[in-house]
Amino acid sequence: MYSRLVSSSRTAVIGLVAVIGVTGAAFAGPIEDRQANMKNVGKAMGALAAIAKKEAPFDAGVVKTNATTLADNVKEAKAHFPDGSASGDKETWAKAEIWQNKADFVAKADKSVEAAMQMASVTEEANFGAALGALGATCKACHEDYRRPKQ
Numbered sequence: 001m002y003s004r005l006v007s008s009s010r011t012a013v014i015g016l017v018a019v020i021g022v023t024g025a026a027f028a029g030p031i032e033d034r035q036a037n038m039k040n041v042g043k044a045m046g047a048l049a050a051i052a053k054k055e056a057p058f059d060a061g062v063v064k065t066n067a068t069t070l071a072d073n074v075k076e077a078k079a080h081f082p083d084g085s086a087s088g089d090k091e092t093w094a095k096a097e098i099w100q101n102k103a104d105f106v107a108k109a110d111k112s113v114e115a116a117m118q119m120a121s122v123t124e125e126a127n128f129g130a131a132l133g134a135l136g137a138t139c140k141a142c143h144e145d146y147r148r149p150k151q
């Protein structure tokens, strides 16, 4: 009886740990947060790229939705590079230079948000390609200086 009690409370503790493990996502660290942010950015960019590659039709509504998601996520990403997060909760591709040139990093993020908002206002297919080129250049500008390439 006693040992059954012990073992069932042990099971309860293991269950509790599992629950904490699951809800742990709510306490994700800054690295996980910003990578999730950038994944959303990448997904939205992928939807726009599909239009450019003619894999999807031009649709001003789809353009606006994805460009707005992209702008919101890059805006939010700025908050996910706090001091001390050059390393931490998981592997990161963020370069240490971010924290040495924070003003430039933030300026590059703002430029990207601006280009995304420009993209959100595109209603004519004729203006889409140029807007996408300008937006893509802002990703590249930041990644070149501040992100190590993933192998």
Ligand code: HEC
Pocket: 031, 034, 035, 036, 038, 039, 041, 042, 045, 070, 074, 091, 092, 093, 094, 095, 105, 106, 108, 109, 110, 112, 135, 136, 138, 139, 140, 142, 143, 146, 147
């Ligand atoms: C202000 C700088 C900045 C801008 C602008 C920026 N990124 Fe990033 N991005 C980063 C950094 C830094 C990382 C690496 C984060 C890490 O590993 O901790 C990253 C990572 C990523 C990742 C990988 C996420 C993962 O871990 O799976 C994708 C995809 C991505 N960015 C897409 C984009 C696209 C598309 C744009 C433009 C629309 C963009 N980014 C604009 C700085 C930026």
